[in-house]
Amino acid sequence: MRVVKEIVRDEIRVSIFSWNSKYIFKYELGPMEQTFKVSETEILEESELEGFLEGEFLEEVKQRFKEMGQSLLRKLENS
Numbered sequence: 001m002r003v004v005k006e007i008v009r010d011e012i013r014v015s016i017f018s019w020n021s022k023y024i025f026k027y028e029l030g031p032m033e034q035t036f037k038v039s040e041t042e043i044l045e046e047s048e049l050e051g052f053l054e055g056e057f058l059e060e061v062k063q064r065f066k067e068m069g070q071s072l073l074r075k076l077e078n079s
Contacts, residue, residue: 004018021039023037
């Protein structure tokens with residue numbers, strides 16, 4: 001597995017890997033993680049990877065983290 005890029009955007013750690021003809025996008029925030037796998041044939045140039053680090057896609061990742069955090073909090077409060 002090759003590390004393509006690691007950055008932090010809005011407190012979210014983003015790691016991009018290349019493995020088995022796929023790009024793996026791993027987003028981490030606190031105890032939560034989201035992972036996406038995209039075939040390398042879908043991304044023609046590594047510069048296109050930036051689209052996964054900004055804009056609407058990143059906003060959706062943030063919203064999903066918010067929902068995940070709320071679910072986790074509810075579960076921990078009800079245990």
